[in-house]
Amino acid sequence: MSAPAPSRPPRSGPSPTPSPVTAPAATPASGTAAATGTGGLDWRLRFAFLSVVWGFSFLFVKVGTEAFAPFQVAFGRVLFGALALLAVLLVRREALPRGARTWGHLTVAALLLNTAPFSLFAYAELSISSTLAGICNATSPLWGMALSLVALSEDRPTRRRFAGLGLGFLGVLTVLGAWQGFAGIDAKGTALALLASLCYPIGWIYVRRTLAGTPGSPVALTGAQLMVSTVQLAAVSALFTSAPTGFPLWPTLSVIALGALGTGMALQMQYGLVTEIGPTTAQMVTYFIPVIATTAGVLILGEQLHWNTPVGAVVVLAGAALTQARARTPKPV
Secondary structure, three states: OOOOOOOOOOOOOOOOOOEOOEOOOOOOOOOOHHHHOOOOOOHHHHHHHHHHHHHHHHHHHHHHOOOOOHHHHHHHHHHHHHHHHHHHHHHHOOOOOOOHHHHHHHHHHHHHHHHHHHHHHHHHOOOOOHHHHHHHHOOHHHHHHHHHHHHOOOOOOOHHHHHHHHHHHHHHHHHHOHHHOOOOOOHHHHHHHHHHHHHHHHHHHHHHHHOOOOOOOHHHHHHHHHHHHHHHHHHHHHHHOOOOOOOOHHHHHHHHHHHHHHHHHHHHHHHHHHHHHOHHHHHHHHHHHHHHHHHHHHHOOOOOOOOHHHHHHHHHHHHHHHHOOOOOOOOOO
């Protein structure tokens, strides 16, 4: 999952992974859902597609690292994601953003939202399961809420959001089996995955403060951001890794799918969802990602699942949902 650089960045609440990983919910580009190329497909099908693709991203990373170095997996991810979005821009005859200032901020955004977290997740999955990586990704809303209290003065804390923060981190401790002394958990891999999830809200806050109101659609801005990340990871890969000795079928297809589908076309589809059904409903896809990641890891990769993992994941998601709650506006009488 990639995190886009929208023209009006979201407050502090994440979305897939971004996610996916998680990309945050993006403010839609002007125009209708048809303009995004997804107007003929029911939004429920697109929602399900996003959940599956972003949930499978952690499996794709795991399979990719079987043949390629982590930096190379991250490089392939942003490369094919950039190519997918550039193809969309070409079809729409839309230009990339202009201005040295904009590209300078996109360079930092690419580092925080793509280059660093994608590399960290790839390194993390050398020693932890894709299931655990997917659940760690779900902690992004918790980090985002904690950071927004410090960095965003307009995001005032509420009792509900504080409760969500505490509940979410209690869920993390449950997933990790804290009462057993974290037995069976690779500390380094888990720390890298949690650090990757922390990169997203830091990047969102940066984008919000520097790129809000920047001319250009979210697709153009995100495509440019992925191009910059591709250059960054190409340089890092050349410096710290050796060229692959081969391109085995499944790892290669996994990296291509990770980039073209999960980091490219899925973001394009997300913009259409936000336009059609609004950001609140669209970002609900975030809460399906760890469920899909866990199911894929257990059924396809044969990863072990103990009771505390799904229970803790549910607690994490409940806490994340509370941190995104906003105070209700009183109705006029």
